[in-house]
Amino acid sequence: xxxxxxxxxxxxxxxxxxxxxxxxxxxxxxxxxxxxxxxxxxxxxxxxxxxxxxxxxxxxxxxxxxxxxxxxxxxxxxxxxxxxxxxxxxxxxxxxxxxxxxxxxxxxxxxxxxx
Amino acid sequence: xxxxxxxxxxxxxxxxxxxxxxxxxxxxxxxxxxxxxxxxxxxxxxxxxxxxxxxxxxxxxxxxxxxxxxxxxxxxxxxxxxxxxxxxxxxxxxxxxxxxxxxxxxxxxxxxxx
Numbered sequence: 001x002x003x004x005x006x007x008x009x010x011x012x013x014x015x016x017x018x019x020x021x022x023x024x025x026x027x028x029x030x031x032x033x034x035x036x037x038x039x040x041x042x043x044x045x046x047x048x049x050x051x052x053x054x055x056x057x058x059x060x061x062x063x064x065x066x067x068x069x070x071x072x073x074x075x076x077x078x079x080x081x082x083x084x085x086x087x088x089x090x091x092x093x094x095x096x097x098x099x100x101x102x103x104x105x106x107x108x109x110x111x112x113x114x115x
Numbered sequence: 116x117x118x119x120x121x122x123x124x125x126x127x128x129x130x131x132x133x134x135x136x137x138x139x140x141x142x143x144x145x146x147x148x149x150x151x152x153x154x155x156x157x158x159x160x161x162x163x164x165x166x167x168x169x170x171x172x173x174x175x176x177x178x179x180x181x182x183x184x185x186x187x188x189x190x191x192x193x194x195x196x197x198x199x200x201x202x203x204x205x206x207x208x209x210x211x212x213x214x215x216x217x218x219x220x221x222x223x224x225x226x227x228x229x
Contacts, residue, residue, distance in 0.1 A: 032216055042222065043220040044208075051216075089157050093216055102173075103160065106157050107155065108155075108157050
């Protein structure tokens with residue numbers, strides 16, 4: 001079955017530090033890949049996505065590249081801010097599974113940015 | 116415009132009781148999803164509606180769980196004979212028909228079964 005593995009947190013960084021949150025996946029078909037973010041007290045929001053190999057998703061200074069050869073979709077940001085403190089979820093949507101609209105999430109990585 | 120809303124925001128019940136959780140999707144969104152998020156875990160898929168019908172209910176854990184969407188808009192997740200293990204945050208998401216991969220999530224209902 002489909003699965004998403006992401007690094008466990010919490011991750012604590014100083015403001016302006018470089019961020020990497022690792023994510024790898026297992027899927028039977030050709031999935032679309034996503035990063036969602038959940039800010040404190042708010043609902044999940046789509047941060048970025050990539051629908052095919054070598055695509056790069058980007059938003060709010062965050063980037064992730066769909067690497068089919070390594071089945072990875074690592075999230076990066078060059079300079080984090082305190083306002084980036086949140087929980088980040090890696091997810092996939094497999095177009096070829098029987099439940100083709102189903103999204104599989106990772107466990108989430110909590111990021112805390114300190115001033 | 117208004118986002119996805121869920122009511123109640125918190126629900127405390129006793130083991131064995133029946134509960135209903137409501138989701139109001141974004142107007143015009145034909146796709147609606149229910150997820151369950153346990154503490155320290157990512158959301159776990161429960162059921163997906165396309166319009167009024169359940170296109171995929173493979174994530175419902177057992178027959179105590181049931182969901183409806185009679186008019187293709189509001190959806191209700193129903194849990195019978197609740198158990199302590201049902202305690203979790205129940206999330207609803209909706210998506211437009213032309214961008215099914217872009218799910219908009221509600222704030223969730225936090226269910227606690229005592």
